[in-house]
Amino acid sequence: MHPVPSRLHAGRVPSRRSRASIALVVLVLRWGGCAGGEGEERGRLYDEPWREQFHFSPRENWMNDPNGLLFHDGVFHLFFQHNPFGEVWGHMSWGHATSEDLVRWEQLPVAIPEDDEVAIFSGSAVVDVRNTSGLAQKVKHGPTRSQTTTDCSCAQLNRVEWQLQSDHSPTAVKQELENEFKISVEQEEERWVLLVSLAGLGMYFVGEFDGEKFVEDSEFSWFLIDHGPDFYAANSFNGAEERVLVAWMNNWACAGGVPTSPWRGEASFPRRVELVRAAGALQMRQVLGDFGSLGGQVWTLRDATIAEELISRGDGQSPKTEMLPFQINEFLVAEVLGSSFPMTVEMRLAGTPGLAEFGIMVRRSADGTEYTRVGLEFDEDGRPSQGFLNRTLSGTSDFSPDFARAYTADIAYLHLESEEVSLLLLLDESSVEAFFYDGLVAMTARIFPDDLSRGMALYQAEGEELRVSFFEVRQLPSIWQ
Numbered sequence: 001m002h003p004v005p006s007r008l009h010a011g012r013v014p015s016r017r018s019r020a021s022i023a024l025v026v027l028v029l030r031w032g033g034c035a036g037g038e039g040e041e042r043g044r045l046y047d048e049p050w051r052e053q054f055h056f057s058p059r060e061n062w063m064n065d066p067n068g069l070l071f072h073d074g075v076f077h078l079f080f081q082h083n084p085f086g087e088v089w090g091h092m093s094w095g096h097a098t099s100e101d102l103v104r105w106e107q108l109p110v111a112i113p114e115d116d117e118v119a120i121f122s123g124s125a126v127v128d129v130r131n132t133s134g135l136a137q138k139v140k141h142g143p144t145r146s147q148t149t150t151d152c153s154c155a156q157l158n159r160v161e162w163q164l165q166s167d168h169s170p171t172a173v174k175q176e177l178e179n180e181f182k183i184s185v186e187q188e189e190e191r192w193v194l195l196v197s198l199a200g201l202g203m204y205f206v207g208e209f210d211g212e213k214f215v216e217d218s219e220f221s222w223f224l225i226d227h228g229p230d231f232y233a234a235n236s237f238n239g240a241e242e243r244v245l246v247a248w249m250n251n252w253a254c255a256g257g258v259p260t261s262p263w264r265g266e267a268s269f270p271r272r273v274e275l276v277r278a279a280g281a282l283q284m285r286q287v288l289g290d291f292g293s294l295g296g297q298v299w300t301l302r303d304a305t306i307a308e309e310l311i312s313r314g315d316g317q318s319p320k321t322e323m324l325p326f327q328i329n330e331f332l333v334a335e336v337l338g339s340s341f342p343m344t345v346e347m348r349l350a351g352t353p354g355l356a357e358f359g360i361m362v363r364r365s366a367d368g369t370e371y372t373r374v375g376l377e378f379d380e381d382g383r384p385s386q387g388f389l390n391r392t393l394s395g396t397s398d399f400s401p402d403f404a405r406a407y408t409a410d411i412a413y414l415h416l417e418s419e420e421v422s423l424l425l426l427l428d429e430s431s432v433e434a435f436f437y438d439g440l441v442a443m444t445a446r447i448f449p450d451d452l453s454r455g456m457a458l459y460q461a462e463g464e465e466l467r468v469s470f471f472e473v474r475q476l477p478s479i480w481q
Helices: 017-032 035-045 328-336
Strands: 061-072 075-083 093-099 106-112 176-185 188-198 201-209 214-216 232-236 244-248 271-278 281-287 298-305 343-350 357-364 372-378 384-390 406-410 420-428 431-436 441-446 455-461 467-475
Touching: 061 093, 061 232, 061 244, 075 106, 075 244, 176 232, 176 271, 188 214, 188 232, 188 271, 188 281, 201 232, 201 281, 298 328, 328 455, 328 467, 343 357, 357 420, 372 420, 372 431, 384 431, 384 441, 406 441
Parallel strands: none
Antiparallel strands: 061 075, 075 093, 093 106, 176 188, 188 201, 201 214, 232 244, 244 271, 271 281, 298 467, 343 420, 343 467, 357 372, 357 455, 372 384, 384 406, 420 431, 431 441
């Protein structure tokens, strides 16, 4: 996946420096001068089946790992592994997109193209304010505001030598895409977090770093960043006040066959991370942020119950009572059914005696044969034991034998004092991101449902009637319109 070491600091010098540098500047100028056509092209390209409407994806062609994430002068720079010539892996170059709010993105020309068949794999990028590297910029121009988002610096990297200081390899499996950063902890000293990716999983360690060696708090102790199948190669933005993660929302087992075109690959929605103490250890909480300023319709219920049987598709004119308890599934059919994606679904509830399972079916078909299930399983004492995300009946899956599966996340180990469980879902045209316990546990998966499968329904297995203290659906705008 990443057999070639990084060749990036603040740019890269191809073998034919002058010609490559001039070409890059020309591309920037042409992009800045085509604002009128961009909207038309964007509208044509971002309306395909399964095209994400609240996640970044390139207009066309292949995308995988995010690299060299930067925040500079009020702009977030997302670089990513990219094949500019096709929808399959190959011709590795660095794609480039920018955002001022981590919601709406603008794709720019390829930042670092493959040169003389030398692929550009994983690496880092920094803003060298004091020029401590001594690297010289090879290109100068006076860009407009719209062009400052493209890094045109080209440097002779062979003037900078790197020396191995230590090795942190807690497993026998090859790890890659390390990302290390310092982060504050409430009422405690700052700690270091080390992210690594291996065997299709992303994990993190919390510990200390003295500039040469990282030492985790407990020997070989680690936590998964995300328990779902499609959150790999997580990276964070350098230079931002808060630490924000973005990952490749895919995995190598299925990526080559994903049924999307003319693009293949997208980024997860950015997650702000913080360290909190849970189950006797410092763990990472992942927060999406406040979507209230984005507008969109919001439906909210409080102190509601779940109907004993799932409500089938209605005509949108079903009568409803204003008396509590309000049947959530009735409400979903009458008010929310058929609404466009993306949207968030947030709920809070407490377990009830005898409850074995609680869940929500999303992207559910009218006949109930297609859906993705997300929820919680409970132990005999009524405490949550594990979260789950099941996409075995989620829609198209014949492109890979590894796709139609169910995934679980251990929650029992948290031993949280609160009896209330929170669940937040971010639903897009072909993805589900689930966050349990205010983001202490996350699960992410791609799905490819039929376009007409837009229903939702809650359910419970066994136990006394479950009461949901808070339930909210928020419709979100498309970032491409």
